[in-house]
Amino acid sequence: MTREQLIKQIRDKKSFLCVGLDPDVSKIPQHIIEDDEDTIYLFNRLIIDATAPYCVAFKPNTAFYEAYGLSGMESLEKTIKYIKLNYPDHFLIADAKRGDIGNTSTMYAKAFFNRLNADAITIAPYMGSDSVKPFLAFENKWAIVLGLTSNEGSADFQQLKLNDKELYLKVIETCASWGTANNMMFVIGATKASMLGEIRKLIPNHFLLVPGVGAQGGSLEEVTKYGLNKDIGLLINASRSIIYAGNGENFDVLAGLEAKKLNDQMKTYF
Secondary structure, three states, X not given: OOHHHHHHHHHHXXXXXXXXXOOXXXXXXXXXXXXXXXXXXXXXXXXXXXXHHHOOEEEEEOHHHHOOHHHHHHHHHHHHHHHHHHOOOOEEEEEEEXXXXXXXXXXXXXXXXXXXXXXXXXXXXXXXXXXXXXXXXXXXOEEEEEEXXXXXXXXXXXXOEEOXXXXXHHHXXXXXXXXXXXXXXXXXOHHHHHHHHHXXXXXXXXXXXXXXXXXXXXXXXXXXXXXXXXXXXXXXXXXXXXXXXXXXXXXXXXXXXXHHHHHXXXXXXX
């Protein structure tokens, strides 16, 4: 998906919502487990159908599939194929947080871009340019680099000062020089919304993937206040607050209502 196609979807739907598909079998409604042998895929499919009208992107976190071994990876592949077949206008992010060098990065890119047909993959840039650049060699695919994350541990390294500049700002500035606003985004946690103003000075045109609105306590109002640009420039991810909005037989309906609630708030920014 190109930048222009993504922006068109955002403006047509008046939404910049990304739904995180993070299935935990221990939290999936019991009737789903009893009714279908591929519990994860069925759960995802119902969530996707319920939320697709209100979002522009889906983001499966690969850890929630890898944890179940081969069957989990099969569920991931089926989930992605279902989205690509039925909702081809939705941006598909593989939240894999890969970060290795040289030909290893290239193989990761082939796995997620060619094999699974994801539009984007999240990247940990700690190993430097050769852990990021191989992902930028794929046409109309995106590297989404971890910039400033929501977790408490981000203070351990990301927020340390390096020559009077926080390390995360140096990482964002340097990584942005390797790609363009057409093939690179950055992950910025919603709980760090007040820092978005400084980040926007460095990367005014890049898209930001912003997790943490919802269950993690991030504020949509705060994120948009500091993070919006002329093209919206945001993908706001919500996972648990949507997919586990209910645990009964109407769990998918409640997920859809939760997605709609966020979408209704987003419409006020158009």
